[in-house]
Amino acid sequence: MTRASGARSGRRPGNSGTREAILDAARFRFSEVGFDKASIRSIATAASVDPALVHHYFGTKHQLFAAALQLPIDPQEILAGFAVVPVEGLGEHIIRTVVGIWDSPVGMPAVAAFRSMLASDDPTLARTFLLEVVLKEIRPRVDSPPGTGAQRAVLAASQLAGLLVTRKILRLEPIASMPIDQLAATIGPTLQRYFTGDLPLES
Amino acid sequence: MTRASGARSGRRPGNSGTREAILDAARFRFSEVGFDKASIRSIATAASVDPALVHHYFGTKHQLFAAALQLPIDPQEILAGFAVVPVEGLGEHIIRTVVGIWDSPVGMPAVAAFRSMLASDDPTLARTFLLEVVLKEIRPRVDSPPGTGAQRAVLAASQLAGLLVTRKILRLEPIASMPIDQLAATIGPTLQRYFTGDLPLES
Incomplete structure (x- = not known):
C-alpha cells in the first residue's frame, strides 16, 4: 500500500x-x-x-x-463553461449542457455515480461535492440581492436533481424521451427564475 | 405459505x-x-x-x-385532498402538503421507501406507482390544452422528486432547513407554471 x-x-x-x-x-x-x-x-x-x-x-x-466519486468527467471542465455564459442565459444553458452529458456516452456512469450517492447511508461526500464544488461556482454569480446566492443555487440544484431522477433513473415518460429543446424551454425558465427572479429569500 | x-x-x-x-x-x-x-x-x-x-x-x-412499496401512508388519502383544491392553487398546496408529510413522523419511512426505489436495479415498480397512482389523478386536471396533461404532471414530478432528494436525502443547506412557507413561495410557482402555464408542449 x-x-x-x-x-x-x-x-x-x-x-x-x-x-x-x-x-x-x-x-x-x-x-x-x-x-x-x-x-x-x-x-x-x-x-x-x-x-x-x-x-x-x-x-x-x-x-x-x-x-x-467515480465520476467519468472532471466537473471543473463543465463548470468552466458555465462561467462564461451571461447570468441571464444560465438557466437554459445549464439544462442543455447537463442533459447533453447525461444523454451522452459518459452519461451512464455519471448517473450511476449519482445513484450510488443517493443510496449511500452517509450523504456527506455527495453534499461536500455539491456544495463545495458544483454550487460554489454558481453561488457568487447569482448573489443578488447579496446573501441570496446560496438559496438560489440550491433551489436550482433541487430542480436539476429531480430531472436526473425522473429522466435517467426512474425513466418516467414523457420526460424520459423529451427532446433537449423542449426541456430547455420548459425547465430552463425554472432555473432562471431561481437564479435571477424576484423570490422571497432571506438576504 | x-x-x-x-x-x-x-x-x-x-x-x-x-x-x-x-x-x-x-x-x-x-x-x-x-x-x-x-x-x-x-x-x-x-x-x-x-x-x-x-x-x-x-x-x-x-x-x-x-x-x-413499504409506504407508511395510503397515497389515496393525500391525493383525495388534492382533488378538492382549485387547479390555480395546486402548486402551492402540493408543496405544503408533501413537505408537511416528509417533515412529519411518517416522513422518515416515506423518504426511505423513495430512496430504496431509486437504489433498485429495476425501476418498474416505482414507475408504475408514480405513473398509475400518483400522477394519474393530476393528469386530467391539468390537461389544457388537451394532450398536455401527462407532460405537465411529470414536469411537476421532476421538481418534487428533486426537492425530496435535496431536502431529505442529501440534506443540502439551505434547502434542508428552509421553512415550508418559503418553499411554498419559491417552488410552489414552479409547479403551478408546469400545471397551468403557457409551455411549449406537444398536444
Missing part, C-alpha cells in the same frame, strides 16, 4: 493498490473536513504516499475528487 | 408468511402488468391464497400497493 511497495511490485497490483489507498484516503478526508480543507498533503499522509504521487495519479484536487 | 397452512399454524409465523407471500406476488404483478391490470384475484392466485384474505390483510388495491 505504500509508495515503496507500489514501486517494487511491478505495474498492476502495486499501482492499483496505491491508487485505491489514495482514493480511500481522499473519500475519508473530503467527508471529514470538506473539499477546501482537505489538502493533497493530508490525503497523501493518510494513504502513506508522497503528495507528488497523488498528483501523478490523479492530477488536480478537483480531478481527485471526481475520481473518488 | 398457503391459506391453509397460514390458518393452521397459529397467529405469528403463519400470518406473516402469508402476508409476505401476498406482498411478493403484488410486487411481481404490479411490475409485470401495471397497477390497473393487476387484479387482486391474480395477485391472490400467484400467492396461493383466497382473494378475500388479500382484502382482509391489506384493504384496497391502493393500500396493497402502498404496503408493497
